[in-house]
Amino acid sequence: MNIGRILLATALLLGTSASHANIDYKKDAKYIELRDSMSHAFNDGDSARFYTHLKNLQQYLLDHNDLHGYYTQRCNDIIFEMNRQKIFEAYTKAQELSKELREKKLTKEMYMAVNMMGHINRYCGNKEAAKKCWYEVVEMMEKNGYFESIPPIYMNIINVALDDDAQEALDLMDKAKEIAEKYSPERVFDIETRKTLTYYNSGNIQQFLEGYKVYKEGEKKGLSSVHGRSMEAYYLACMGQVDEAIAYAKRELGDEGAEAIPLIYERAGRWKEAYESFKKESLISDSIDNVVLTNSMQGIQDQLALYEAEKQAANDRTYALLGAIFLLTLLLGLSFYIVRSRKRHLQELTKAYNKALESDKMKTAFIQNVSHEVRTPLNIITGFAQVISDPQLDANPDERSHIALMMQRSTRQVTMLIDEILGLSLIDSTEQWPKDDLCRVNDQLRTMQEEYRNLTGDGVTLQLDTTLPDDLTLRTNENMLRRLVSCLLDNAVKYTTAGHITLRARQTDSTLELTVEDTGSGIPAEEAEHIFDRFVKLDNFKEGIGLGLPLSRKLAEQLGGKVELDTTYTDGARFIVTLPISE
Numbered sequence: 398m399n400i401g402r403i404l405l406a407t408a409l410l411l412g413t414s415a416s417h418a419n420i421d422y423k424k425d426a427k428y429i430e431l432r433d434s435m436s437h438a439f440n441d442g443d444s445a446r447f448y449t450h451l452k453n454l455q456q457y458l459l460d461h462n463d464l465h466g467y468y469t470q471r472c473n474d475i476i477f478e479m480n481r482q483k484i485f486e487a488y489t490k491a492q493e494l495s496k497e498l499r500e501k502k503l504t505k506e507m508y509m510a511v512n513m514m515g516h517i518n519r520y521c522g523n524k525e526a527a528k529k530c531w532y533e534v535v536e537m538m539e540k541n542g543y544f545e546s547i548p549p550i551y552m553n554i555i556n557v558a559l560d561d562d563a564q565e566a567l568d569l570m571d572k573a574k575e576i577a578e579k580y581s582p583e584r585v586f587d588i589e590t591r592k593t594l595t596y597y598n599s600g601n602i603q604q605f606l607e608g609y610k611v612y613k614e615g616e617k618k619g620l621s622s623v624h625g626r627s628m629e630a631y632y633l634a635c636m637g638q639v640d641e642a643i644a645y646a647k648r649e650l651g652d653e654g655a656e657a658i659p660l661i662y663e664r665a666g667r668w669k670e671a672y673e674s675f676k677k678e679s680l681i682s683d684s685i686d687n688v689v690l691t692n693s694m695q696g697i698q699d700q701l702a703l704y705e706a707e708k709q710a711a712n713d714r715t716y717a718l719l720g721a722i723f724l725l726t727l728l729l730g731l732s733f734y735i736v737r738s739r740k741r742h743l744q745e746l747t748k749a750y751n752k753a754l755e756s757d758k759m760k761t762a763f764i765q766n767v768s769h770e771v772r773t774p775l776n777i778i779t780g781f782a783q784v785i786s787d788p789q790l791d792a793n794p795d796e797r798s799h800i801a802l803m804m805q806r807s808t809r810q811v812t813m814l815i816d817e818i819l820g821l822s823l824i825d826s827t828e829q830w831p832k833d834d835l836c837r838v839n840d841q842l843r844t845m846q847e848e849y850r851n852l853t854g855d856g857v858t859l860q861l862d863t864t865l866p867d868d869l870t871l872r873t874n875e876n877m878l879r880r881l882v883s884c885l886l887d888n889a890v891k892y893t894t895a896g897h898i899t900l901r902a903r904q905t906d907s908t909l910e911l912t913v914e915d916t917g918s919g920i921p922a923e924e925a926e927h928i929f930d931r932f933v934k935l936d937n938f939k940e941g942i943g944l945g946l947p948l949s950r951k952l953a954e955q956l957g958g959k960v961e962l963d964t965t966y967t968d969g970a971r972f973i974v975t976l977p978i979s980e
Contacts (some may be wrong), residue, residue: 893917
């Protein structure tokens, strides 16, 4: 690894910070002092002096709001670590720089972190990753207008490409020269000199000599290049003064001489000496790699030790936090339980209170309703009884028949009311009634048809439609079955003023289906379940207290079946009773 080239990149970075910030520090004695002190310590490799002066310079740049200059010095910090062969530390600082630039959304300066990763990758021998980083840097610089700093980045790529593709290196030099001519002319001579060295590296001695003449002419004009000493060493070799060239390289080129000397011997055909010098260079390189690896491993071990310490501290904090959370959760759970218990108790009290109020209201309404329902038919019976008992009554047979029918209906109304009231006990009872009766279903239905024939209003016909055989018997509780059908027929008679009431019966598999259908006022589908609640009356002007349908459902359940409203029927109301047929 040629450390000198990293120093070159650093120098180029140092030279561009002020121009990007549009701040002229050349006249500021304080800035010049801080910069030169840091630069000297950098070149001397004195870490104590370097970090002190670097910190002071960075603070100066922050005080003058020059973020570009500040982050340029952060890059010099990374390069300094690389020169000390502290690659792990350099990598860590490059990652911290990248993270900070992202978090602060300083996208224009992000190329600096990428450039540093390019140097680190090249140092570690990953040439492709290094080139990828630097091409990305060029793209960022073009996007943000940092054109004067692009040529040095191309030179970084060229240094990598020389070993693998000399033509690519030459093409990149032409591109770097083109940009330099437009944005930073002072770099052109240095690029041309580097291109001339490339001719020697590729064995094109004639072009090298022509380039050397151009270089010497530039020197006469006062121009200089960091590659000048390499040019002189290679020129001596071209002139056949190989030993003088080797001595000059050892004396003047420093680290770059380790690469130049084997090449000079190779071009002179002195293969044995080329091999020995290359071997020596390899040993030095391996020694440097070992130092780098050792330093990196030590850095990793230090990081692991720090990580373990932080992990243990984090675990301790976690356990303490979990304990606190557990105690807090316990307290919250206890508080929640107390609040919930009190709330449940309050809800139960509220529910009991509301139920008591509702029960009291229902009791009052029930008494008022029953009083009305009983008083009306009793008044009718009493009135007609007085009429009949009058010795002077002169009524024809039709009038007497009408009186008898009205008294009969009123009497039945009272009877039904009493039955419904008594049915309350059945609705609330859980006792299973015996089902030991053998009932001939058709006979029972015909009897009920006859009973209800005279109870329907004028213009209403009561029909029986059965497909059951006359000998079909059902093991059930005959009285409960009768009361079940009576409840449904009573409801139909009450709400049907014209049309028909049809009582149907049919057998499906092992069930008996009884249907009571009418052409009365009907029941809305949304009330299909509500009507089976106690004391529910959709028409408060009709007689009854709203217990007939709830009683019918309870009776059906006692018989092992069910009763439902058929909501698909819209010409009135249709109730379907389903009962099991026992063998």
